[in-house]
Amino acid sequence: MMIHTNNYILNIKELWDDVPEEYLSHKERYENAIKKAFIVLKVLRQLHTGNIQITDHRTPTNVYSIQDGIFRNVNPLLIHIGLFWSTIAAQASTEQQAEWLQPDSSMIGTYVQTELGHGSFIRGIETTATYDSTTDEFILHTPRLSAYKWWPGGLGNTANACLVMAQLYINGTCHGLHIFLAQIRDFDTHKPLPGIKVGEIGPKMGFNTADNGFLGFDNHRIPRTNMLMKNVQVLRDGTYVKPKHDKLTYGSMLLTRVTLISDLAYQLSKAATIAVRYSAVRRQSPIKSNEPERQILDFVSQQHKLFITIASSHVYRVVGLWMWNSHKRVTADIHEGNMGQLPELHALACCLKAISSRDASALVEQCRLACGGHGYMMASNLPQIYAYTTAAVTYEGEYTVLLLQTARYLVKFWRLAAEHKPLPQNFAYFEDYIKKNFEQWRNSPEGIIEGFKAIVAGKTKAAYDTLQCNLRNGREFEEAWNMASVQLTNASEAYARSLLCEVFWKETVQLSTKVSKSLAIVLEQLAELYLMYWALEKHGDLLLYSTISRNDIEALQSRYEELLALIRPNAVGLVDAFDIRDEVLCSTLGAYDGRVYERMMEEASKSPLNEDVVNESFHKYIRPVTMKNKL
Ligand SMILES: CCCCCCCCCC/C=C\C/C=C/C(=O)SCCNC(=O)CCNC(=O)[C@H](O)C(C)(C)COP(=O)(O)OP(=O)(O)OC[C@H]1O[C@@H](n2cnc3c(N)ncnc32)[C@H](O)[C@@H]1OP(=O)(O)O
Numbered sequence: 001m002m003i004h005t006n007n008y009i010l011n012i013k014e015l016w017d018d019v020p021e022e023y024l025s026h027k028e029r030y031e032n033a034i035k036k037a038f039i040v041l042k043v044l045r046q047l048h049t050g051n052i053q054i055t056d057h058r059t060p061t062n063v064y065s066i067q068d069g070i071f072r073n074v075n076p077l078l079i080h081i082g083l084f085w086s087t088i089a090a091q092a093s094t095e096q097q098a099e100w101l102q103p104d105s106s107m108i109g110t111y112v113q114t115e116l117g118h119g120s121f122i123r124g125i126e127t128t129a130t131y132d133s134t135t136d137e138f139i140l141h142t143p144r145l146s147a148y149k150w151w152p153g154g155l156g157n158t159a160n161a162c163l164v165m166a167q168l169y170i171n172g173t174c175h176g177l178h179i180f181l182a183q184i185r186d187f188d189t190h191k192p193l194p195g196i197k198v199g200e201i202g203p204k205m206g207f208n209t210a211d212n213g214f215l216g217f218d219n220h221r222i223p224r225t226n227m228l229m230k231n232v233q234v235l236r237d238g239t240y241v242k243p244k245h246d247k248l249t250y251g252s253m254l255l256t257r258v259t260l261i262s263d264l265a266y267q268l269s270k271a272a273t274i275a276v277r278y279s280a281v282r283r284q285s286p287i288k289s290n291e292p293e294r295q296i297l298d299f300v301s302q303q304h305k306l307f308i309t310i311a312s313s314h315v316y317r318v319v320g321l322w323m324w325n326s327h328k329r330v331t332a333d334i335h336e337g338n339m340g341q342l343p344e345l346h347a348l349a350c351c352l353k354a355i356s357s358r359d360a361s362a363l364v365e366q367c368r369l370a371c372g373g374h375g376y377m378m379a380s381n382l383p384q385i386y387a388y389t390t391a392a393v394t395y396e397g398e399y400t401v402l403l404l405q406t407a408r409y410l411v412k413f414w415r416l417a418a419e420h421k422p423l424p425q426n427f428a429y430f431e432d433y434i435k436k437n438f439e440q441w442r443n444s445p446e447g448i449i450e451g452f453k454a455i456v457a458g459k460t461k462a463a464y465d466t467l468q469c470n471l472r473n474g475r476e477f478e479e480a481w482n483m484a485s486v487q488l489t490n491a492s493e494a495y496a497r498s499l500l501c502e503v504f505w506k507e508t509v510q511l512s513t514k515v516s517k518s519l520a521i522v523l524e525q526l527a528e529l530y531l532m533y534w535a536l537e538k539h540g541d542l543l544l545y546s547t548i549s550r551n552d553i554e555a556l557q558s559r560y561e562e563l564l565a566l567i568r569p570n571a572v573g574l575v576d577a578f579d580i581r582d583e584v585l586c587s588t589l590g591a592y593d594g595r596v597y598e599r600m601m602e603e604a605s606k607s608p609l610n611e612d613v614v615n616e617s618f619h620k621y622i623r624p625v626t627m628k629n630k631l
């Protein structure tokens with residue numbers, strides 16, 4: 001059957017709520033979401049098997065993005081679709097894939113890594129997988145409370161299988177973390193298997209349609225062949241065959257960090273669409289006292305809050321794609337046995353995931369604030385987008401922890417530079433900084449990019465010098481590192497920002513040659529605005545580390561304000577161009593037709609507190625007090 005996905009999915013009545021999700025209990029929310037999740041899964045499976053085919057052109061992302069509207073919150077099968085399958089595809093042997101990756105598989109899985117006691121420091125994970133050569137099995141075991149798995153999405157009630165990260169023991173030797181496929185519930189009855197203690201962890205700030213769960217193993221046995229064996233093997237006699245790189249097991253985290261950048265771009269475009277459209281409808285205060293009230297989008301301070309969100313959404317879309325292509329390239333190399341590019345990819349993914357999630361949540365919150373009181377309504381959808389976005393600062397590698405990974409990479413290159421050893425071309429600017437080969441400041445995108453590189457060099461130098469000083473004072477390396485960690489994270493953050501500016505600007509200039517002149521002008525304005533915004537935000541750092549002057553900063557400020565004025569007439573068009581359907585935006589403030597107040601009133605009328613003209617609590621609690629006082 002040929003389908004148009006949007007129409008097809010929008011017409012499945014059971015996917016769309018009559019009662020807004022916020023009015024459901026914790027249990028009802030899950031049950032409502034899981035009903036919808038399996039309808040969506042069926043569509044995805046039909047697409048996969050070719051039983052239905054798509055007629056509209058942008059579809060894989062469409063199915064994914066329409067989900068935001070269907071669930072308002074999150075698909076409880078997100079980890080099944082996004083992490084469980086992709087980890088098997090990336091880390092299981094060809095035979096394992098042939099067995100497990102069947103489109104009609106009974107397995108509903110999740111990715112089980114984090115424990116109550118350990119999230120960031122995964123070497124500290126305590127769950128064990130001990131090989132028993134007499135039965136050709138691994139024994140999965142949770143030795144104590146802190147080793148209970150905690151957090152995995154879909155684990156609480158939905159999953160019947162999982163990929164579990166555990167310490168591998170063979171004949172008393174620990175070989176570190178490995179991934180195992182374990183069935184945890186009966187495929188037919190869905191009851192937990194013997195030796196499995198599993199449940200749901202309770203309400204969270206967001207993600208409340210996903211049943212995040214806990215899991216403990218009591219000497220639970222799985223076949224040896226359930227260890228994911230593409231990169232590493234345990235043979236029948238217990239021989240351990242090492243991987244080509246000891247961090248290949250962390251590959252799923254790397255891939256998810258890369259994909260998250262684009263997902264965050266999408267969340268940003270939703271928030272920008274809501275806030276910009278609302279700002280075009282909302283009128284508040286005249287600018288000159290004798291004039292009518294103005295659209296709040298005409299206030300330059302409002303433009304300052306919102307246009308950076310539009311620009312950032314483009315930045316993360318462009319950089320997300322750039323990283324996706326790098327990931328594809330490096331994965332192909334790894335397939336050929338060449339691990340050379342993996343450290344760089346890991347360093348880039350860490351800092352870009354950290355900064356994209358932090359930027360996205362800060363900017364979504366900025367959009368909410370820009371909508372005044374109405375942005376605080378759940379019906380604006382901005383609180384839900386914020387709760388979803390801010391979680392990404394923590395999951396899949398916590399912000400600071402990831403920045404410190406990138407810092408290791410920067411410090412290595414600084415050490416080379418300090419020792420006057422050859423540097424790769426992309427770090428040649430470290431040598432320039434050491435030799436004080438400073439470029440004369442240029443108030444242009446290219447000048448700002450150079451300025452940001454000087455900040456990276458200056459901050460890496462400062463962190464490195466502190467590290468060396470701590471070492472000279474007799475500290476052990478790890479302790480010296482911890483003492484320098486504020487400066488190290490600052491260097492990483494600067495590195496991420498310089499990459500974002502450079503990649504975005506270069507890609508925009510290239511894209512501009514391929515589109516109409518009028519579109520090219522707008523795209524370049526957005527890219528320039530992004531660079532100017534961050535140059536002004538970081539002007540203190542530029543003063544410290546580059547050759548910028550006070551006059552240059554004043555000129556940057558003027559140009560920035562000029563750009564706000566240039567972008568203003570296109571602001572609504574720019575968010576319309578994100579092309580996000582009303583059913584996906586789910587916002588009273590951001591709908592395409594601009595009927596903000598009508599929609600707010602319609603939504604308010606759905607409140608259960610408006611069902612009775614007089615709520616029964618009046619008779620129970622209020623009247624006895626107020627009437628008594630009257631007597
Ligand atoms: C249509 C698809 C849409 C997809 C949308 C996706 C949206 C999905 C949203 C889902 C929502 C929620 C899901 C959440 C899931 C999770 O959170 S899963 C759990 C995630 N957990 C983490 O991320 C833990 C973070 N911690 C770590 O990664 C490691 O502990 C850490 C890297 C910090 C340290 O590891 P150690 O083993 O201790 O490392 P160490 O011995 O210190 O060595 C460091 C060394 O190793 C190199 N390294 C580390 N990681 C990697 C890697 N992944 N690849 C390559 N190299 C790596 C590092 O560079 C160091 O090298 P050096 O040379 O020694 O400096």
Ligand SMILES: Cc1cc2nc3c(=O)[nH]c(=O)nc-3n(C[C@H](O)[C@H](O)[C@H](O)COP(=O)(O)OP(=O)(O)OC[C@H]3O[C@@H](n4cnc5c(N)ncnc54)[C@H](O)[C@@H]3O)c2cc1C
Nearest residue numbers: 111112113114118119120151152153391395396397398400
């Ligand atoms: C919504 C959501 C969904 C999730 N889904 C999953 C899932 O599907 N599967 C799964 O396995 N896990 C999942 N997680 C867990 C997630 O991966 C962890 O929460 C995350 O890795 C952070 O670990 P933590 O909670 O132990 O934080 P901690 O590591 O305890 O961090 C707490 C604080 O300590 C600091 N800190 C820790 N280590 C260091 C260090 N070395 N140097 C400096 N500072 C440090 C951090 O910066 C932070 O400020 C999910 C989490 C959330 C919130």
